[in-house]
Amino acid sequence: MKQLENRICFLDCLRILACLAVIVNHTTPLVFQARDPGGLTWFASITVFFASKFAVPVFYMITGYLLLGKIDPWPKAWVRIRRMVLVILGTGTVYWLVRGLLLEPDTQPGQILENLLSIYRVTPSNALWYLYNYLGMLLMMPFFQKLSAGMTRQDFHIYFGISALFFGILPILGHYYPNAVTNPHFGIPIFSGHICMLFLGQYFARFPLKPSKRGLSTACGIFLGMLAFNVTATWLEAGRNPEAYLFFDNRTYFPILAQSVCVFYAASCLDVGEGMTTVIRSLAAHTFPIYLLADLAMEALSPLYPWLTGIVHPLPAVACYTMLIFLVCLLIAIPLKWIPGLKRLL
Numbered sequence: 512m513k514q515l516e517n518r519i520c521f522l523d524c525l526r527i528l529a530c531l532a533v534i535v536n537h538t539t540p541l542v543f544q545a546r547d548p549g550g551l552t553w554f555a556s557i558t559v560f561f562a563s564k565f566a567v568p569v570f571y572m573i574t575g576y577l578l579l580g581k582i583d584p585w586p587k588a589w590v591r592i593r594r595m596v597l598v599i600l601g602t603g604t605v606y607w608l609v610r611g612l613l614l615e616p617d618t619q620p621g622q623i624l625e626n627l628l629s630i631y632r633v634t635p636s637n638a639l640w641y642l643y644n645y646l647g648m649l650l651m652m653p654f655f656q657k658l659s660a661g662m663t664r665q666d667f668h669i670y671f672g673i674s675a676l677f678f679g680i681l682p683i684l685g686h687y688y689p690n691a692v693t694n695p696h697f698g699i700p701i702f703s704g705h706i707c708m709l710f711l712g713q714y715f716a717r718f719p720l721k722p723s724k725r726g727l728s729t730a731c732g733i734f735l736g737m738l739a740f741n742v743t744a745t746w747l748e749a750g751r752n753p754e755a756y757l758f759f760d761n762r763t764y765f766p767i768l769a770q771s772v773c774v775f776y777a778a779s780c781l782d783v784g785e786g787m788t789t790v791i792r793s794l795a796a797h798t799f800p801i802y803l804l805a806d807l808a809m810e811a812l813s814p815l816y817p818w819l820t821g822i823v824h825p826l827p828a829v830a831c832y833t834m835l836i837f838l839v840c841l842l843i844a845i846p847l848k849w850i851p852g853l854k855r856l857l
Contacts, residue, residue: 704763
């Protein structure tokens, strides 16, 4: 029982870290995109940017950890799918209405209506693409569950190897050596970078890696090595193409995927006291609404960042801006969780 509680606690820690990392990932570009590549501030901000890229893979891994280990009947799957459809429609409605009525009051009523009618096909904000992708995953989840249930440890290893090769390594090689890409008619259904993340989470659930100081040190070393690779490669890309140097900003590429696995393992090594467990569990319960509201809060609070840069250096300014967004969203999320209908969705 204690082991199960520890697992839930480490997943809650990951939810909090990943939620904050999503906001960091969207605010840090304010620093490095305003500068020419190569300066100290540029290097520091691009490092923070790539250090936060584990967010989406970790969210997928948490889903795989919790859902792929069982076979749910279709009625239960439809409940999850219906919930996500309602979240997409509700969140999109809030974004378009708040923008049209408060943030962009000059928006014509006809444009607001057009935006509302296009929620199903137009992502309301930068971060909310994940909801649409996740909805597709939920539609496939019953099939993934049955597939996962019959997989052996060797099957997982082969699956990860094929996924890493075709979605994490070959695209990088093809960027520098076009002849390294595969024939366009060659396809591997069921394999993809995001699905690989789901199965990685289930691998941790079914074959947990024993926490150890050596394992934790290795994970930290790999994370820092992959981070250094991403930063160095991005700097070199800036020399090749200063207008579009973020080629390695891709969560399915091997360096970011490896970082994400290291973060997941490191969190599983945490030994949190009973007192902190309650606090972590309570905060983690609000991460989904925080994520849903973050882009809207970022837009509403956007005048604060240039004001802060007039007082302090851009790096602490963007850090304060990021934490303020997180706290504002948390303060809004807490009462939202008290509303019976919304509590079930959020």
